[in-house]
Amino acid sequence: MKFSEASELDKKHVFQTYRRTPLMLDRGAGVYVYDDSGNRYLDFVTGLAVNALGHCNKRVTAAISAQARKLSHVSNLYYTEPMLRLAGRLTSLSGMDKAFFCNSGAEANEAAIKLVRRFHSEVLKDGRYEVICFKNSFHGRTLMTLTATGQDVYKKGFDPLAPGFKHAVFNDIASVEKAITKKTAAIMIEPVQGEAGIYPASPKFMRGLATLRNKHGIQLIFDEVQCGLGRTGTWFAFEHYRVRPDAVTLAKPIGGGLPLGVMMARGKLAEGFAPGAHATTFGGGPVACAAANAFLDEVEEKKLLDNVKAMGELITADVEKLRRTGLGIREVRGKGLMLAVELENDIAADAAAFFMRNGVLINAIRSNIIRILPPFIIEKKQAGEFTRLLEEFLRARAGSEKEK
Template sequence: MSEKFDELKDRTSKSVMNTYGRYPLALARGKGCLLYDLDGREYLDLLAGIAVTNLGHCHPEVTQAMCAQASELVHVSNLFYQEPQVALAEALIATWRPGRAFFCNSGAEANEGAIKLARRYMRKVKNQDRYEIITLTGSFHGRTLATLTATGQDKVKEGFDPLPQGFATVEAGNLEAMRAAVTDKTAAVLLEAVQGEGGVKPFPADYLKGVQALCREKGVLFMVDEIQTGMCRTGKWWAHQNYGLEPDVITIAKGLANGLPMGAVLATEEVAGGFEPGSHATTFGGGPVVAAAACRVLEIMNRDRMPERAARMGDFAKALFEDVSADNPGKIAQVRGLGLMIGIDLASDIPGGGQKVWEELVKRGFILNLTQGTVLRLLPPLTIEQEDLRRFAQALGDVLSEQ
């Protein structure tokens, strides 16, 4: 590593709280699918800031929208009407089903808002004392106290008790366990259609449809966390649309403003009635600059048919990785995913473990993530080209053949 990197790492360790296991890389610049470190070395970005810069880094049209809005009006609070926010709500609803949006600043805040909305809808609209939220093992819903309680992984909860009440976690993929867990206190089920942090795990369509049907039967809200899967990544605007599902609520963040912090809750008209003035708020939510950027993102995604592109490129990538798997018997347990949300699950006995493979790929100039110890997680910009994917598949094959 260079002196510049060592110096930055040292300053970080002295001034920033030690909450992240950071990659041995300091990035200075990005353009499209490429990133450059402090010394100008180029990397192919297959992570997009964890499914955020879906249109690539510094997309000129999004940058233009941000800059234009930044010289017009930056912040007024939600005490006032402003056009960019309304335009964004209308554009988002057009990708989903009739309903309403609430804007916030992150994924955790979107899920927090959805949890509050579910409880309040049950109390105020349905007049029922239902408050419990059911989530799945292996899920990830955020790091606030409520959303880490909702998250079905113990590692995020350690040392934070007492945790908020009113949450239950059931075994993912087990419909009978879900049926047994639903009570007259259940307000909502919240799940990811493809678990991201949990290891890029899509659920069978039957299971997801079964959960939705159970929710309808029991008068429980069906809420889908689209924070990682959304914004065209899985080949549809929203992952649940791949299964013909109609959730009552979805949560969005990450790619919404292509890198500016923004989250949203979309709910049907009826469920949105759970909120009224004063029941939920956030100072920065849906501010003009982020909303203008997100409006431009939606425009571009519609214009450039981004869902179809993600589906096509995802199929192309998976076929390449299946070939790598066939050429390296016993090294890859499974290639899975939906659209451009892809997990390459390495064999558990691969020499040096997943960490070694991941390190080798980073050394060769590829940025991606390792989750659950063995899963190489690819969440590239949706603008990625076939040639980029070929280049990565070649490097993966080289690294695996050397292990």
């Protein structure tokens, strides 16, 4: 199918909820994707942080096909080995006690909120239900996670939203303290705000949240859907802060490209669910969990967390050097391979179009912010390609501004 036919079918038969890039992707291999005409692109969008091992990783695809041939679905009425192996590995990596499997980040966050509410209602019986979230956060598109999200633009037209959510200011501990009441059950935060434009929480702020948690008996939920599972150079972003949450959510990369989400909790909070309290038909299916086990094997065996750290530092240092040349970069920020370049002008969409014309996919997440989420397997040459093109784009821009 060619692009012209695809865009016509899309307009005719698909809800127009996405602003798609005019590009029809056909296949992927490693760090590259190919369009319908066979053009190659270095993929620094990675399906929005999903394809952490690049495309069609051999170990993951082999695990998926072997499991699909053996047993693809049976429902959570029965035990299956891939899910139980995965639960053991993830709880051990995170220091959590129990896992609930679902199919997306929004569902994982929804499960965390439900767990906290049920824990306070049925276990502690203290009537607390409020969740303090943060301005500019993103937690998903179900009605509950949309309410938790701290961006009004996504909420317009969906009233009435769920009650019981407040929004404090990210990295401002006084605003959190002010928001706490006798009804506060939890604080929910992305340790690195992703969709807002890659803003890491400060270590002081995270320690402050832990102190408030201990002082007020509040549950700390970390949404690591985007920043978790190696993206920042450690398995969990919270490891950078040495603050352990009471619950943590994951999704995006975990299924090696298949839909899979997980919510984990520890301690007494993990007793908040009982049989029948929460469920989903597809959650933790054998194929997605086999893919996830293969994903973990690959990251461990190839020591990819070290590569994430090294490549993240390399790109950051190169862009920082470029920033100092005064070509219009305001800031480069992020952790590991979850990076943003903030520009002085609103030209991020032009930059993304320029990169695409030159065979690299990046994401213009705000009018002046570029987000890159490269695969964990990138090499120096590919990391350098990003900075090289950024410089070329900014120099061309500066030249055309001068001519005006």
